[in-house]
Amino acid sequence: MIDHDNKVELINKREVTKSNNRSLIINAGIKVFMEKGVSEATVRDIIRFTGLASGTFYNYFSSKEEVLVAIVDDFALGIGQILRINKDKPKDFEEYLLIRITIFLNYVISRPELYLIMTNNQNIINNFSIITPQVILEIDFLKEEVKKGTEKGIFPEIDFELFALVLQPVVDALAQDMMLQKRPNVKECTNRCVNFLLNGLVENK
Numbered sequence: 001m002i003d004h005d006n007k008v009e010l011i012n013k014r015e016v017t018k019s020n021n022r023s024l025i026i027n028a029g030i031k032v033f034m035e036k037g038v039s040e041a042t043v044r045d046i047i048r049f050t051g052l053a054s055g056t057f058y059n060y061f062s063s064k065e066e067v068l069v070a071i072v073d074d075f076a077l078g079i080g081q082i083l084r085i086n087k088d089k090p091k092d093f094e095e096y097l098l099i100r101i102t103i104f105l106n107y108v109i110s111r112p113e114l115y116l117i118m119t120n121n122q123n124i125i126n127n128f129s130i131i132t133p134q135v136i137l138e139i140d141f142l143k144e145e146v147k148k149g150t151e152k153g154i155f156p157e158i159d160f161e162l163f164a165l166v167l168q169p170v171v172d173a174l175a176q177d178m179m180l181q182k183r184p185n186v187k188e189c190t191n192r193c194v195n196f197l198l199n200g201l202v203e204n205k
Contacts, residue, residue: 024058026074027065033117038068067130069115075114076134079107080141093155096145097194101171105186108175115179118172139164170196192198 028049032041033048044065047057061067082103090096108115143164149155178189 009077018060021050021056024052025057025060025067026070029064029071030113030117031069033068034113035148038064038117062166071114073132073134075111075140076132078111079104080134080138082107083138083141087201088147090154093149093158094194096106096149097197098190101190101193102186104171105175105178105189107188108179109154109184112179115175119176135168139168142167156175167197 007169025046028046029041031049033047036045041064043057044054044068046064047054050057051126053183061070083100088099090099110184129180146155146158146163148159150160173188174193178184178186
């Protein structure tokens with residue numbers, strides 16, 4: 001008979017195994033998508049990189065597309081965690097954008113895999129705009145931040161619903177451009193992005 005402590009230990013081991021297997025599959029997916037491209041990659045290619053049995057793969061994902069969604073979700077979760085612990089208090093909307101976009105682009109620099117996959121698969125993924133559950137949560141968090149800033153009078157009266165929808169493709173496109181540079185410049189990319197969001201196509205003189 002298994003006592004309570006041993007039962008808890010077995011459950012914990014199973015959870016660790018599940019987490020490790022999922023990470024193995026996702027990391028293998030990153031390597032395969034970067035090497036072969038999303039359209040040419042197969043589930044078999046991903047399984048081969050993991051060293052796991054094919055049945056184990058299908059315990060977590062049913063297709064390579066689900067692996068791609070998980071990669072995007074993990075990226076969104078990672079940047080979301082950093083944004084939430086940031087304690088900077090912007091004095092106005094421009095400073096808010098500068099802080100948030102700088103954090104995002106620095107994360108892209110530290111975790112370039114997703115954007116490198118997207119850059120090489122533009123015919124498969126339109127402008128990086130994959131809407132996953134975690135991405136939706138992060139967009140909702142952004143909308144709530146902007147809404148609160150507007151209510152406090154720190155930010156101007158804007159359509160925060162529209163702003164949240166517009167921000168992602170704009171930042172994604174500039175992040176893609178940044179990653180194609182030999183020496184990615186976060187500050188320059190951030191300034192370009194903020195200027196576009198605040199001033200549209202009219203450049204500052």
